[in-house]
Amino acid sequence: MADIVAVLYNDVLRYDVKTFEEGRHDRFVLSKGHAGVAVYCALALKGFFPEADLEHYYENGSLLSGHVSSAVPGVEFSTGSLGHGAGVAAGLALAQKLDKSPFRTYVLVGDGECDEGSVWEAVMFAAAQKLDNLTIVVDRNGMQALGNTAEIIRTDDLCERFAAFGLDAVSVDGHDYAALKAALLRKPAAGKPAAVVANTVKGKGVSFMENELLWHYRDPRGEFLERALQEVEQQL
Amino acid sequence: MRNTFVEKLLEEGERNKNFVLLTGDLGFGVFEPFAARFPDRFYNVGIAEQNMASVAAGLALAGKRVLLYSIANFPTLRCFEQIRNDIAYHKLDVKIVAIGAGVEYGSLGASHHGTEEMGAMRLLPNMRVYSPHDKAACRLCMDEMFATPGPAYMRLNKSGTDGVFDGCAGLGLTCLREGEDVAVIGTGPILAEALAGVEASGKNAAVYSLCRIKPFDAEGLRVLLARFQKIVTLEEHSVIGGLGSALSDAVCELGVCVRIKKLAIQDVFTKEVGKQAYLRERYGIGAADVAAAVKELYA
Structure with a gap:
């Protein structure tokens, strides 16, 4: 998912750190709020707040909560309970339409979040309002809190489902920067909301984390952290 | 009272070009004038209250003032977490209005009885809670709601107590009938039962209205308790979380000794169906219950 966030903040979203508070920019809602740390890192690198603040993630008195918080500069909206962000984003997009805004x-x-019915309420509303x-964007890593989506609620046909609900949906390799950039910048057919199903590997780039459910819960520390950093750096 | 609500909507629509109205596929014969005058600011979001609340939050985040509407539990309990996380937590300018407060839709059954939603809304930080009883009160509530950016909830009945109190209205504790020793404090259209009950009791109890349940009128209560040490609360809501609870909380904070009798639905679901008047009587919140409570406190 970090790759999706990186492409969004590097190549897709139009925003200005200095005038962000005015709200005239591409809006981004992280609905899977538990991945807030990826957004915090992107925002720090882009100058919304000092990188040193990241050291206090999760700590007593810190604003950097585990689930993404709009108390943090640059974060559009707080989430954490799944299935809220798509509806909020539909409201933001509707407001942009009303204001004839040039932004998206x-x-x-x-993908596990798509178990929530409210996601589909939002999808149907977005299609109805054109x-x-x-x-x-779906981070389709095929895993959810207690196992593989294939064994819980299948998500392999999400792209077809979005299309059936009236969206202009494409599927893409969620670790291929060029492909992601093209998919995220692609203008959907007139009157249709866009869906980008990004197929990803959870824990991508760290051999002992890839597709391992344990690392959904665990913080890498000590030797694990060193090994993980080494592996990632070797690939840069 | 609902017509007054519609008039105020048109007024706000005219005054504020950022005012957007959402309904969850309810309001037949209610929103046609607004939809005709402001077609791009009226949306029937369909039968999807969770999405309605989240969409309202998104619109408000982008600078719109949003009012969302449906029956009793649908724009409140059905989407409670969306109201909590998306609207209240972000302090967004979203007004929630429910029709059918209490047992107004009595014959439709317990699913349509709004008997816990006021307590649920009162529970949320940043949320203001209004419960008007007639046109004049509804006007005051909406004036304050629209003058105060941020989340608010208002519960309505189609008709109120119009003609009963000569349009005498206030948001805080407001005297509707002068009296001595015992004060009956009610909220919403059930105040008509308070007045009838006091008349039937043959006692000279006072009747007060409270339209704004939250923030609570603590100062008004302090003044009232200087004159009355025996209070009856009356509401078309569960005994838990509504007017009686709010008043008890405020009395505790004041640290005074007061006798309070709470007339409310006593932590049960309605089993039978029936008209509003029938159900009020059946569940202990009718005029006869007020009369009995007043007499008990005078004894």
Whole structure:
């Protein structure tokens, strides 16, 4: 998912750190709020707040909560309970339509999150209101809190489902920067919201973390952290 | 009272070009004038209240003032977490209005009885809670709601107590009938039962209205308790979380000794169906119950 966030903040979202508070920019809602740390890192690198603040993630008195918080500069909206972000993004996109804004709204949801019925309420509403300025991005890593989506609620046909609900949906390799950039910048058919199903590997780039459920819960520390950093750096 | 609500919507629509109205596929014969005058600011979001609340949050985040509407539990309990996380937590300018407060839709059954939603809304930080009883009160509530950016909830009935109190209205504790020793404090259209009950009791109890349940009128209560040490609360809501609870909380904070009798639905679901008047009587919140409570406190 970090790759999706990196492409969004490097190559897709139009924003200005200095005038961010005025709200005239591409809107981005992280609906899978538990991945807030990825957004915090992107925001620090882009100058929304000092990188040193990241050291206090999760700590007593810190604003950097585990689930993404709009108390942090640059974060559009707080989430954490799944299935909220798509509806909020649809509201933002509708407001952009009403204001004839040149900007778009992006929302990043998880594939496990698509178990929530409210995601589909938002998808149907977006299609009904012809919100072609909205892009719903799915981080389809095939895993959820207690196992593989294939064994819980299948998500392998998400792209077809979005299309059936009236969205202009494409599927893409969620670790291929060029492909992601093209998919996220692609203008959907007129009158249709866009869906980008990004197929990803959870823990990508760290051999002992890839597709391992344990690392959904565990913080890498000590030797694990060193090994993970080494592996990632070797690939840069 | 609902017509007054519609008039105020049109007024706000005219005054504020950022005012957007959402309904969850309810309001037949209610929103046509607004939809005709402001077609791009009226949306029927369909039968999807969770999405309605989240969409309202998104619109408000982008600078719109949003009012969302449905029946009793649908724009409140059905989407409670969306209201908590998306609207209240972000302090967004979203007004939630429910029709059918209490047992107004009595014959439709317990699913349509709004008997816990006021307590649920009162529970949320940043949320203001209004419960008007007639046109004049509804006007005051909406004036304050629209003058105060941020989340608010208002519960309505189609008709109120119009003609009963000569349009005498206030948001805080407001005297509707002068009296001595015992004060009946009610909220919403059930105040008509308070007045009838006091008349039937043959006692000279006072009747007060409270339209704004939160923030609570603590100063008004302090003044009232200087004159009355025996209070009856009356509401068309569960005994837990509504007017009686709010008043008890405020009395505790004041640290005074007061006798309070709470007339409310006593932590049960309605089993039978029936008209509003029937159900009020059946669940202990009718005029006869007020009369009995007043007499008990005078004894």
